[in-house]
Amino acid sequence: MDTVEFGRLLTAMITPMNKEEGIDWGRTEQVLEHLIATGTETVVVAGTTGESPTLTHQEKLDLFDFVLRRANGRVKVVAGTGSNNTHTTVELTKEAEACGVDGIMLVVPYYNKPTQEGLYQHFRIAAGSTSLPVMLYNIPGRSSVNMTVETMVRLAEDVANITSIKEASGNLVQVMDLIAKKPAGTAVYSGVDELNLPYLAVGGDGVVSVASHLTGREMREMMDAYFAGNPTRAAAIQRKHLPLIRALFMTSSPAPLKYALSRMGLCEETVRLPVIPLDSDEKEWMDSLLFSQGILR
Numbered sequence: 001m002d003t004v005e006f007g008r009l010l011t012a013m014i015t016p017m018n019k020e021e022g023i024d025w026g027r028t029e030q031v032l033e034h035l036i037a038t039g040t041e042t043v044v045v046a047g048t049t050g051e052s053p054t055l056t057h058q059e060k061l062d063l064f065d066f067v068l069r070r071a072n073g074r075v076k077v078v079a080g081t082g083s084n085n086t087h088t089t090v091e092l093t094k095e096a097e098a099c100g101v102d103g104i105m106l107v108v109p110y111y112n113k114p115t116q117e118g119l120y121q122h123f124r125i126a127a128g129s130t131s132l133p134v135m136l137y138n139i140p141g142r143s144s145v146n147m148t149v150e151t152m153v154r155l156a157e158d159v160a161n162i163t164s165i166k167e168a169s170g171n172l173v174q175v176m177d178l179i180a181k182k183p184a185g186t187a188v189y190s191g192v193d194e195l196n197l198p199y200l201a202v203g204g205d206g207v208v209s210v211a212s213h214l215t216g217r218e219m220r221e222m223m224d225a226y227f228a229g230n231p232t233r234a235a236a237i238q239r240k241h242l243p244l245i246r247a248l249f250m251t252s253s254p255a256p257l258k259y260a261l262s263r264m265g266l267c268e269e270t271v272r273l274p275v276i277p278l279d280s281d282e283k284e285w286m287d288s289l290l291f292s293q294g295i296l297r
Helices: 025-037 057-071 086-099 116-127 149-158 172-181 193-201 212-227 231-247 255-263 280-292
Strands: 009-012 042-045 076-080 103-107 134-138 162-167 187-190 206-209
Touching (some): 025 057, 042 057, 076 086, 086 103, 086 116, 103 116, 116 134, 116 149, 149 162, 149 172, 162 172, 172 187, 172 193, 187 193, 193 212, 193 231, 206 212, 212 231, 212 255
Parallel strands (some): 009 206, 103 134, 134 162, 162 187, 187 206
């Protein structure tokens, strides 16, 4: 299977909400069109950037269906169906496949603090419930558990439709170890925008990005330069956007991103509790970066 079946640039898409905290379907379409226009090849819908912990089961299904219909084959759609409940994950995964999505993303279960064997069994059962390609998502900063290289490799070897891994530990030694040991044909994506280029430099296949909402064209340019043999150009682009990337995580995500997109006229800044909007100082800082980066003029 092609190691870049989802392309090089995947975006973990926000879920636009109105002032009453309901899903804003018009803005959802607007954000999708913006991402397509700026180089995204695959959107991940109802991932953690999409505020999956506070979306209902039905809202997630409605999002999968809506984005699929509006995308109409122009980009691939990966459904974030993972949770900390294996049975719920299996149920939503089956329903997402029935909607017609192109793939599934499964996050490491949060809060439960499962053992490595527990992680293996969770992902084996969840991935086994679908015929779609599955992306594992390791993000210890949010899940409190790091999926080890041994567990990721074991899963990729044992479960045929686990075809990619979004690695967001930020540990480049772990990433290199994973890339060295993974089965051929298993893609490894950066899940840490600050380290997108370093992930590529040690053998990564692409990125699953948050910042691409704002810098999609430049991120594509960075990857094109790197894979064309111009790491100096790629590094210059990565360094240019580093202050903005860091600002997107100055407080609980996706509040900074939603504020930035609201300044671009793409959505409201509304987030669901327990995440709260930026305060006035944070907004001032974000505004300064958006102007200095040329995103706002």
